[in-house]
Amino acid sequence: MAAGVIGAFTAVLRRELRLAARARAEWLMPPLFFVIVVTLFGLGAKPNDPLLADFAPAILWVGALLAALLTLERLFRADYEDGTLEQIFIAPAPAIAAIAAKLSAHWLLTGLPLALLAAPLAAALGFPSAALPALTAGLALGTPVLSLIGGFAAALTVGLPRAGVLLPLLVLPLVTPIVIFGAGAARAAQSGLPADAPLYFLAAVLVLGLTLLPWATTAALRNAFE
Amino acid sequence: MWTWFHRLASPPTFYRLADRLVPWLGLLAAGLLGYGIFGGLLLAPADYQQGDAFRIIYVHVPAAALSLSVYVLMAAAGAVAVIWRIKLAECVLVAAAPIGASFTALALVTGMLWGKPMWGAYWVWDARLTSELILLFLYAGVIGLNQAIEEPRAAARACGLLALIGVINVPIVHYSVEWWNSLHQGSTILKLGRPNMSADMARPLYAALLGTYCFFGVALLRRVQNELLLRERGTAWVKEQLRSAHV
Amino acid sequence: MSLIAVENLAVARGGRTLLRGLDLAVQAGEVLHLRGGNGAGKTSLLEVLCGLRVPLEGAFRQRPEPQALHWLGHKNALNLALTPLENLGFWCGLNSVAEDALLPVLQRLGIERLRHRPCRTLSAGQKRRCALARLLLAPRPLWLLDEPLDGLDAQGLGLFAQLLAEHLGRGGAAIVTSHQPLPPGVPGVREWQLA
Numbered sequence: 001m002a003a004g005v006i007g008a009f010t011a012v013l014r015r016e017l018r019l020a021a022r023a024r025a026e027w028l029m030p031p032l033f034f035v036i037v038v039t040l041f042g043l044g045a046k047p048n049d050p051l052l053a054d055f056a057p058a059i060l061w062v063g064a065l066l067a068a069l070l071t072l073e074r075l076f077r078a079d080y081e082d083g084t085l086e087q088i089f090i091a092p093a094p095a096i097a098a099i100a101a102k103l104s105a106h107w108l109l110t111g112l113p114l115a116l117l118a119a120p121l122a123a124a125l126g127f128p129s130a131a132l133p134a135l136t137a138g139l140a141l142g143t144p145v146l147s148l149i150g151g152f153a154a155a156l157t158v159g160l161p162r163a164g165v166l167l168p169l170l171v172l173p174l175v176t177p178i179v180i181f182g183a184g185a186a187r188a189a190q191s192g193l194p195a196d197a198p199l200y201f202l203a204a205v206l207v208l209g210l211t212l213l214p215w216a217t218t219a220a221l222r223n224a225f226e
Numbered sequence: 227m228w229t230w231f232h233r234l235a236s237p238p239t240f241y242r243l244a245d246r247l248v249p250w251l252g253l254l255a256a257g258l259l260g261y262g263i264f265g266g267l268l269l270a271p272a273d274y275q276q277g278d279a280f281r282i283i284y285v286h287v288p289a290a291a292l293s294l295s296v297y298v299l300m301a302a303a304g305a306v307a308v309i310w311r312i313k314l315a316e317c318v319l320v321a322a323a324p325i326g327a328s329f330t331a332l333a334l335v336t337g338m339l340w341g342k343p344m345w346g347a348y349w350v351w352d353a354r355l356t357s358e359l360i361l362l363f364l365y366a367g368v369i370g371l372n373q374a375i376e377e378p379r380a381a382a383r384a385c386g387l388l389a390l391i392g393v394i395n396v397p398i399v400h401y402s403v404e405w406w407n408s409l410h411q412g413s414t415i416l417k418l419g420r421p422n423m424s425a426d427m428a429r430p431l432y433a434a435l436l437g438t439y440c441f442f443g444v445a446l447l448r449r450v451q452n453e454l455l456l457r458e459r460g461t462a463w464v465k466e467q468l469r470s471a472h473v
Numbered sequence: 474m475s476l477i478a479v480e481n482l483a484v485a486r487g488g489r490t491l492l493r494g495l496d497l498a499v500q501a502g503e504v505l506h507l508r509g510g511n512g513a514g515k516t517s518l519l520e521v522l523c524g525l526r527v528p529l530e531g532a533f534r535q536r537p538e539p540q541a542l543h544w545l546g547h548k549n550a551l552n553l554a555l556t557p558l559e560n561l562g563f564w565c566g567l568n569s570v571a572e573d574a575l576l577p578v579l580q581r582l583g584i585e586r587l588r589h590r591p592c593r594t595l596s597a598g599q600k601r602r603c604a605l606a607r608l609l610l611a612p613r614p615l616w617l618l619d620e621p622l623d624g625l626d627a628q629g630l631g632l633f634a635q636l637l638a639e640h641l642g643r644g645g646a647a648i649v650t651s652h653q654p655l656p657p658g659v660p661g662v663r664e665w666q667l668a
Contacts, residue, residue, distance in 0.1 A: 004569045011566025015555070022554050083548030090523055091567050092539040098567065152391060156371060156384045166370050170388065173363035174395050177402040184406060201405075205398060212394065219308065220387050225525045226380045226486075311527070377487050457488070 008093035009101045016105035026074075030067040031113045037063040038121045053126035057135065057186035060122055061179050064114045064139060065146060069168055071110050072150040075102065076158045076221060085158075089222060096218045103151045103214060111143030127190065134189030134199070138182035141202040148213040149174045155220035177205060235314045237454045238463040244447040251447070255440035262288075262434025270427045279343045284431060286336035288438035289329045290354075293361055294396070296326030296442065300368065301393035304386025314450070316382030317457065319389065320372055321449035325442060327365035334358050353404040360399050364392045378457060475500050475535050476615045476646045477522060477542075482531035486517045490529060492667065498535070499646045501614070502661050504637065507650045509667030515650040516547065516619055518667070522648065523617045542615040547623065549604040553593035557584060557603045560592060561610065570611045578609045582632065597624035608636065616640065616647040622656075634658040 020027045041059045045052050052059075079085045079102075088098045118139050119132045127135070153170035157163035185198040233239050266284030273280040300322050306315035337355050338348040349355070368385045375381035423431075458464045478498035484491050491514030499505050507515045520526040523544040524536075551560045558575065565572045579585040582602045587595060592603065601624045608616060616637075622630060634656040637647060641661055649655065655662055 007569040008567050011563050014566070015552075015559075015563045018559065019552065019554055078552065081548070082552060083546050083550035084552065086525060086544065086546050086548070087550045087564060088567065089525060090539060090542075090544045093567065093569065149391075152387075156388060157374065159380070160374050163374075166367075166374055169363070169370055170367045173360045173367060173399075174391065176360050177395070177398045180402040180406050198405075201402070208394070208398075212391070216387055216391055220384060223380055223383045223387070225520065226377065226527065379488065 004093035005097040008088075008091060008097040012088075012098045012101035013105055016102060016109075020105070020109050026071065027109045030070050030110050031117050033070060034063050034067040034114055034117055035121065037066065038125065042125065048126075050126065053128070053190075056122050056125040056127040057183035057190065059125065060118050060135065060139075060186070061142075061183045063121075064118065064143065065172075065175060065179065067114055068110050068143065068146045068150060069171060071106065072154045072171070073157075073163050073167055075106055075151055075154045077154075077163075080158045080221075080224065085221060086225070089225070095222070096214050099151075099155075099218045099221065100214045103147055103217065106151060107144050107147040111147050115139035115143050122186075127186075131186060131189035131195075134195035135186040137199055138185040138195075138202060141199065141206050142178045142182040145178050145202075145206050145209045146171075146175060148209045148217075152213050152217045152220060155217045155224070158221060159224040178202065181205070235312050237313060237458050238467075240314055241451055241454055241463075241467065244451050248444055248447050251440050251443045255437050255444055258433045258437030258440060260437075262430045262432075262437050265426075265430030266434060270430055271424070273427075276344065279340065282336050282340045284434045286333060286340060287431060288435045289333035289336060290358065291435060292438055292442055293326060293330035293333050293358065295439075296322050296329060297361065297364070297389070297396065298393060300326065300385075301389040304389040307386040308383050308390070311383075313379075313457065314454075316379060316386070317450045317453035318446070319386055320378075320382050321453050322446055323365055323368045323372065323385070325445050325449065327362065327369060329442075330358060330362045330365055334362060353400070353406070356403045357396075357400045360403075361396065364396070368392070477533075477537050477648075478535040479522070479528075479531055479533050482518075482521065483529040484514055484517045484521050484526075485529045486514065491517055493530075495531070497665075499615070499648060501644045501646055502641050503646050504641065504655070504659055504662045505646075505648045506655055506662055506664045507648065507667060508652075508664060513667040515667060519544075519617050519619050519648065519650060537615050541613055542617060543608050543611075543613045545604055545608070545616070545618045545621055547619045549600045551592045551600055551603055554591055556589050556591055557595070557606075558588040560603065561606055564607055565610060568611060574610055578606050581609060582606050583628075598626050598629055601625055602629060602632075605633065605636070608640070612643075614645045616645065616649075618647060618649045620650055620652070622651050622653060630656040631658070 038059060041055075041063075042052060076085065079088070089095045091098075115136060119136050122132060122135055123129060150167075150171050153167055153174070154163070156170060157166055160166070181198040181201045185195040185202070188198060189195040234243070262284055267281055270281070272278050300319050303315045303319040303322065306312050307319055334355070337358065341350060341352075341355070342348050345352075368388055371388055372381045372385045375384055455464055455467070475498040480496045482495040482497070483493045484495070491512075495518070497505070507518065509515050517526060521528045523542060524539070525544075550564075551557070555563070557579065561575055561579075562572055564570075565575070576585065576588075579588055582605060584599055584602050584606070587599060592600060595603070601621070605621065621633060625633060635658065637655075637659050640647065641659070
């Protein structure tokens with residue numbers, strides 16, 4: 001059985017990466033969107049406003065969150081519509097292996113680039129370079145939770161003709177702790193305080209999310225067949 | 227025990243039981259709320275610091291308590307609906323959401339009104355006010371999801387899953403917001419041992435609190451009854467019920 | 474011995490009960506051809522039998538293991554951006570099935586020349602053949618097929634009949650929905666009209 005689980009996980013992961021390689025524009029959209037949002041914040045403020053550095057944690061976190069939302073709607077939609085999801089649920093390996101692979105792929109293709117992009121963007125906003133590790137660590141711990149919660153919300157709305165506005169409505173209240181702790185870690189580091197407390201909280205939330213959300217997502221997808 | 231549970235969960239049995247419960251609960255709610263409001267607004271002495279402004283707690287505290295309790299109830303009903311697929315639990319979940327959202331909105335509005343004289347602004351980024359706002363969004367998500375999915379049973383189970391994840395999230399949100407910032411005054415009645423509220427202020431508050439729970443019971447039972455009629459339309463017991471009600 | 478058996482099954486979809494009190498059993502070497510108008514509940518019944526949908530009432534007397542059944546929905550489960558080879562290779566990985574059989578199977582279904590073309594460029598019948606290829610990639614005794622003849626040309630129908638006959642000859646069984654009669658050459662067909 002274990003071999004079946006690993007086989008299903010790698011099969012789905014390989015397929016997701018292959019699909020991403022075939023539709024590159026789609027996965028370049030979130031990082032590009034992230035850059036644009038941050039640029040617009042810069043343009044909305046006074047030129048070289050030093051206050052931007054103070055707001056950098058909030059700007060970067062909200063930007064990353066909104067960028068991660070962009071690709072969510074399509075996460076399960078295509079597989080639901082073309083019947084692949086049925087094959088995943090019929091297969092002998094537990095469906096959660098395949099679902100976990102899809103969530104991992106979403107993080108690899110959306111969350112990870114955003115986390116890596118945050119440091120240069122933060123520097124552009126005048127964020128102190130000594131605090132960059134805390135910011136990046138926060139995003140590295142927080143973006144997987146965004147993928148998990150986002151995947152759960154996408155699974156709840158997979159059968160709907162248009163998830164549209166509903167998806168952010170479901171995701172945003174659930175991710176508030178992530179934004180608070182993530183931006184909090186960056187702010188703490190920015191003012192020279194230790195950032196480990198909020199980072200530990202982020203890690204705890206990530207562990208909790210990893211334990212619960214793949215199951216909840218699988219249940220939500222199964223529910224969509226009825 | 228289980229057979230009793232199953233009989234209670236059967237729509238016609240529950241429908242008739244609700245019919246019998248509603249008048250008593252309603253009476254109880256009216257009495258308790260009447261005393262709570264009267265006692266709170268007229269009998270209780272004014273607060274030595276806050277003057278008469280504190281009297282909003284007779285609405286604010288019950289509404290805030292209900293906003294959380296209803297969400298927990300929704301999550302419990304959601305668990306039953308998701309695991310055992312019991313129709314009654316689906317109805318309870320779906321019926322409770324708008325009531326809970328209303329209490330949350332009421333708690334927010336009264337909190338803001340109270341905040342104006344106390345903090346000098348309608349909105350401050352205080353821990354409990356902020357978590358209450360996020361709770362309102364969580365309710366909005368459940369209501370929106372339920373309305374978006376056409377198949378009612380699938381919609382209720384999806385809402386159940388959402389409420390379950392949401393209820394785990396509520397304490398995390400609360401804690402994170404508290405960590406983030408706190409201006410709110412400490413909890414007044416839940417401090418056991420050393421109550422910092424005089425008895426003639428507290429008695430109407432407890433009455434209003436209990437009365438609001440009873441009122442919620444009435445509203446919930448009536449809404450669940452409507453859900454049941456809607457979902458079971460076409461079955462024999464609904465037709466009989468409607469015939470006996472001369473509809 | 475029956476490969477699948479249910480009793481007193483009730484199937485609902487969208488809050489409406491479509492079928493009630495259904496007893497059904499399929500023996501090795503038998504094809505059950507489900508017929509009925511649109512909305513009679515054929516697809517919902519198949520979804521219950523393959524385990525995708527929970528029945529309203531009733532129980533399985535004999536429930537096939539996931540390794541023992543093939544499900545072919547009316548959707549082909551092909552990603553249009555991927556080629557037939559990639560789509561079927563993914564299915565093999567998902568089911569922990571060796572990929573060696575891929576090429577011979579594609580040859581058997583007459584689509585080996587298309588194997589490197591993205592599925593979006595294939596015709597409806599060619600995509601249906603790709604989906605049918607899964608039936609041969611792993612030998613499984615029970616086939617549950619929803620409108621398998623959709624889009625197939627005359628030659629495809631003959632091929633399908635051949636594959637089904639061979640499957641039955643090896644002791645397999647199938648439950649098939651189809652609006653058109655099954656092509657000639659399939660032995661042991663039992664028709665079942667759903668009200």
